[in-house]
Amino acid sequence: xxxxxxxxxxxxxxxxxxxxxxxxxxxxxxxxxxxxxxxxxxxxxxxxxxxxxxxxxxxxxxxxxxxxxxxxxxxxxxxxxxxxxxxxxxxxxxxxxxxxxxxxxxxxxxxxxxxxxxxxxxxxxxxxxxxxxxxxxxxxxxxxxxxxxxxxxxxxxxxxxxxxxxxxxxxxxxxxxxxxxxxxxxxxxxxxxxxxxxxxxxxxxxxxxxxxxxxxxxxxxxxxxxxxxxxxxxxxxxxxxxxxxxxxxxxxxxxxxxxxxxxxxxxxxxxxxxxxxxxxxxxxxxxxxxxxxxxxxxxxxxxxxxxxxxxxxxxxxxxxxxxxxxxxxxxxxxxxxxxxxxxxxxxxxxxxxxxxxxxxxxxxxxxxxxxxxxxxxxxxxxxxxxxxxxxxxxxxxxxxxxxxxxxxxxxxxxxxxxxxxxx
Numbered sequence: 001x002x003x004x005x006x007x008x009x010x011x012x013x014x015x016x017x018x019x020x021x022x023x024x025x026x027x028x029x030x031x032x033x034x035x036x037x038x039x040x041x042x043x044x045x046x047x048x049x050x051x052x053x054x055x056x057x058x059x060x061x062x063x064x065x066x067x068x069x070x071x072x073x074x075x076x077x078x079x080x081x082x083x084x085x086x087x088x089x090x091x092x093x094x095x096x097x098x099x100x101x102x103x104x105x106x107x108x109x110x111x112x113x114x115x116x117x118x119x120x121x122x123x124x125x126x127x128x129x130x131x132x133x134x135x136x137x138x139x140x141x142x143x144x145x146x147x148x149x150x151x152x153x154x155x156x157x158x159x160x161x162x163x164x165x166x167x168x169x170x171x172x173x174x175x176x177x178x179x180x181x182x183x184x185x186x187x188x189x190x191x192x193x194x195x196x197x198x199x200x201x202x203x204x205x206x207x208x209x210x211x212x213x214x215x216x217x218x219x220x221x222x223x224x225x226x227x228x229x230x231x232x233x234x235x236x237x238x239x240x241x242x243x244x245x246x247x248x249x250x251x252x253x254x255x256x257x258x259x260x261x262x263x264x265x266x267x268x269x270x271x272x273x274x275x276x277x278x279x280x281x282x283x284x285x286x287x288x289x290x291x292x293x294x295x296x297x298x299x300x301x302x303x304x305x306x307x308x309x310x311x312x313x314x315x316x317x318x319x320x321x322x323x324x325x326x327x328x329x330x331x332x333x334x335x336x337x338x339x340x341x342x343x344x345x346x347x348x349x350x351x352x353x354x355x356x357x358x359x360x361x362x363x364x365x366x367x368x369x370x371x372x373x374x375x376x377x378x379x380x381x382x383x384x385x386x387x388x389x390x391x392x393x394x395x396x397x398x399x400x401x402x403x404x405x406x407x408x409x410x411x412x413x414x415x416x417x418x419x420x421x422x423x
Contacts, residue, residue: 115145128152175201182269185276196268200261206254214250215241221253224260290316300363 116138122128123137129152130137140148169180175197182193203220206213215237222233240246293299294309304312314320315331323329324337336352339345355362 115142116140119145119148129155178265178269182272185269185272186279187272187275193268196264200265203257203261206257208247208250208254211246214246217250217253217257218246221257224257287317 119128119137119140123130128149131148131151135144169177172180175194178197179190179193183190187193206217206220208214208217218237218240219233222228222236227233227236237246240249290313294304294313297304297309317330319328319330321329321331321334323333324341329337336349339349351362
């Protein structure tokens with residue numbers, strides 16, 4: 001990387017033509033939504049979180065740096081594939097024979113020498129990969145052999161699938177390979193990248209034997225090396241032309257100018273790769289912060305159960321929901337969009353905004369409201385108790401009035417039968 005390449009890149013940027021563009025007001029003063037929510041990039045973090053938390057597989061773009069397969073490697077791969085298919089067919093026949101024999105006899109057939117010999121031979125040849133357990137091959141059942149061969153076949157299919165994007169990438173022109181790597185690293189300024197690549201291609205195509213190209217080579221080189229003003233550069237080029245030295249200078253400058261172009265592209269890709277690394281670090285820091293916050297099992301004094309912890313964690317770190325921005329977002333961004341645009345509930349959104357903007361003030365009001373409700377409940381309870389006591393006292397008083405008094409009652413004498421015998 002040198003200063004001349006930097007100057008040339010600045011020149012490319014400075015001489016960019018001005019064109020009319022449409023300005024998206026929402027992008028400048030946009031409503032908050034899922035696009036405003038920061039989520040970690042898809043992929044596993046450096047430190048695996050507990051298995052109770054959800055994670056997403058990262059997209060493997062390592063093939064961008066993998067050299068294309070040679071003709072010998074492709075031929076060997078085709079030969080291996082044919083061998084595996086033939087072996088799988090033979091294996092199926094053997095296993096089917098064993099399973100049918102076991103069904104007829106009521107028990108599995110013990111003799112599995114054919115399967116054992118076949119598997120052992122393929123392992124020795126390197127065309128079959130054994131399982132990573134400690135179970136001896138001679139102790140394998142027919143089911144074990146079937147699982148072993150099917151696992152190997154599936155692994156080979158996965159390798160074929162992985163080679164498809166590699167072969168596609170290697171078949172692309174160099175400029176598109178550069179663009180593909182730029183996008184894979186998270187780059188978004190494709191117009192700027194292709195503008196740079198187009199300028200580089202123009203410089204590379206300059207021919208030192210062409211009179212017009214000689215002037216352009218000299219002009220670009222002098223610009224890149226900060227020779228002087230435009231007038232001074234043109235004057236210098238004219239002097240070389242008058243002295244018949246322009247072709248000599250072009251031949252001298254062309255290799256240096258080409259190296260500058262390579263450095264410009266390399267630096268742009270390196271900058272994007274650095275941005276990707278920074279984004280990955282930020283995503284990891286974000287994920288770790290969320291995890292550590294929820295691991296305490298408490299938020300603002302409120303206890304969290306395991307289910308709530310898991311829901312909050314995945315809702316903050318996993319971009320599982322489509323967004324109006326075209327990218328996936330997490331549950332927080334999804335709910336912001338839902339209650340702003342899809343199912344408007346602006347009272348709920350305003351409450352969430354109040355909490356985010358002034359957490360202490362919001363919580364204070366909630367506590368104040370809770371205290372007020374508790375006081376009102378206490379007052380109601382006291383009034384109810386007092387009313388109950390008064391009612392009880394009134395009832396007791398009424399009951400006392402109904403008691404019989406000690407005042408003599410008026411009586412009437414029973415008539416006497418004159419014939420009643422007295423003793």
